[in-house]
Amino acid sequence: MKLQLVNEQVLEWKMNQSLMQSIQILQLSSMELMEYIKEIEKENPLIEEVNYHDEIFSYRSSSNNDSLTPGEINASELTMYDQLKSQLYTLHIPEELRPIVLFGIDSINENGYLDIDMSLWGEQCQATEEQVDQALHIIQSLEPAGIGARSLSECIKLQLDIREDDVPFLYDLMENHLEWIAEENIDLISLHYDKDPLNVKDLLEQIKACHPKPGHLLDKKIDNYVIPEATIYKEDGKWQLSFYSWSSPKITINEDYYSIKDMNIEKQTANYIKQKQHQIEMIKKAIAYRSTTLERVIQCMLEKQLLFLEHGIHMLKPLTLKDIADELGLHISTISRAISHKYVQTPTGIVPLNFFLQSGIQQNNGSKTAAVAVKQLIAELIEKEDKRKPLSDEKITKKLKTNYGIEIARRTVMKYREQLQLPSSTKRKEK
Numbered sequence: 001m002k003l004q005l006v007n008e009q010v011l012e013w014k015m016n017q018s019l020m021q022s023i024q025i026l027q028l029s030s031m032e033l034m035e036y037i038k039e040i041e042k043e044n045p046l047i048e049e050v051n052y053h054d055e056i057f058s059y060r061s062s063s064n065n066d067s068l069t070p071g072e073i074n075a076s077e078l079t080m081y082d083q084l085k086s087q088l089y090t091l092h093i094p095e096e097l098r099p100i101v102l103f104g105i106d107s108i109n110e111n112g113y114l115d116i117d118m119s120l121w122g123e124q125c126q127a128t129e130e131q132v133d134q135a136l137h138i139i140q141s142l143e144p145a146g147i148g149a150r151s152l153s154e155c156i157k158l159q160l161d162i163r164e165d166d167v168p169f170l171y172d173l174m175e176n177h178l179e180w181i182a183e184e185n186i187d188l189i190s191l192h193y194d195k196d197p198l199n200v201k202d203l204l205e206q207i208k209a210c211h212p213k214p215g216h217l218l219d220k221k222i223d224n225y226v227i228p229e230a231t232i233y234k235e236d237g238k239w240q241l242s243f244y245s246w247s248s249p250k251i252t253i254n255e256d257y258y259s260i261k262d263m264n265i266e267k268q269t270a271n272y273i274k275q276k277q278h279q280i281e282m283i284k285k286a287i288a289y290r291s292t293t294l295e296r297v298i299q300c301m302l303e304k305q306l307l308f309l310e311h312g313i314h315m316l317k318p319l320t321l322k323d324i325a326d327e328l329g330l331h332i333s334t335i336s337r338a339i340s341h342k343y344v345q346t347p348t349g350i351v352p353l354n355f356f357l358q359s360g361i362q363q364n365n366g367s368k369t370a371a372v373a374v375k376q377l378i379a380e381l382i383e384k385e386d387k388r389k390p391l392s393d394e395k396i397t398k399k400l401k402t403n404y405g406i407e408i409a410r411r412t413v414m415k416y417r418e419q420l421q422l423p424s425s426t427k428r429k430e431k
Contacts, residue, residue, distance in 0.1 A: 025286040026293060027337035030227055030246045033287070037249060040283060046276045048254040051245070080112070080218040081105055081341075087142050099333065100125045100135040104148070106340065106354075112147045112215025113155065114139070120359045124321050124332065146214035151418070153178060159210040169193045170203070179424070181207060230298060231345035232309065239309055241299055248291040251280060290338075293330070297338045300324050301356040308356075309346065314377065316358050316370040369406055375416045377404060382422055387430040393417065 028036060041047045084105050093101060103125050107116040114136070116124075122132045139148035140158055149155035153174035160170065173181065173189065180189050184204055190197045211217060230243040301324070307315035325332045339353035358370035381399055385391045391399070393413045400406040400413070422428075 022286040049252040051250040111213040228343040228345040390425040390428040392425045
């Protein structure tokens, strides 16, 4: 071996200032974008006007009677997601795990529960099972205890673990006999596990002290409504997409500064004006990139979920970030940033963009059915059942196969029923 110099051309992706700003603005909601531009407007004298207020006031007056200003709509108080992410700065997290952890936090529902299957989480982030497990452990180590749980039993176990309770039979009790806890059946628990009734009573008191919805402990949002980026509507038999002006505010430069360039001014002043002009141009390009990317992503979602728009939630199709990324030729992280905390107006109401992303249940014929559609069918079957003879999870499983051709395991039906907060058949029975 010997050392030698070799000339070689390589492609290298560098994160310059313009790209960083485009990424930052891409993940802002319309309201956050307004606040961001207002801060720039304060220190950039070249900005004459930013056009977005009139239309948003008009929208708000038609949707809500409150007299809040746009700045008051997004309060300075941190949301649950912001508070969880802020805790990450105190932890040492490997760089390759950070985006996986952030994706997991964004997949937590308002109650504080992880609202995504582990396999889908890994698929969306192109991560291994081990990496997803590590990310879950990090999230579940955050405060309050119980955050990031996948079920009520896991939520309570996490909280009891934090308090260092050492109850050997707790795990079996939580997994297999949750109804005994709900009924506070001390005698049955004591008999089954051969435990002192006083110890069982103490354990039940500790479980009752746990918070079943830890996300509410961090929920300080005061948003009584949300502002959508765009509206989806049907016109002449075709579905159309139209963006509100506040999604892409127009920045106007004071024309007096154009004439200053032709005057004999100091070099320092000229450089200052040039710097501020460059700042505005970069922001305009970033806003244009945000608008173009958002339009492409929402248009793709619209095309993929046309059946949902036509016929309702039953017709939602499985759709992932990777599907959209492959379709548009963009990176998954770009799609994730584009849809983060953004909403769209539909004929049935305002929905978050991530609503169009649905996990799927694999069928025997190779096709997939959206999990949310299955949940809706389960809810409807229970709603229409004979309350004197309510459907067991096994019967619901058979009806899904017979009536809709959906084949899933009984334990999956039970999991979805619990996520819908619907009691078991024995507790739904009416005399």
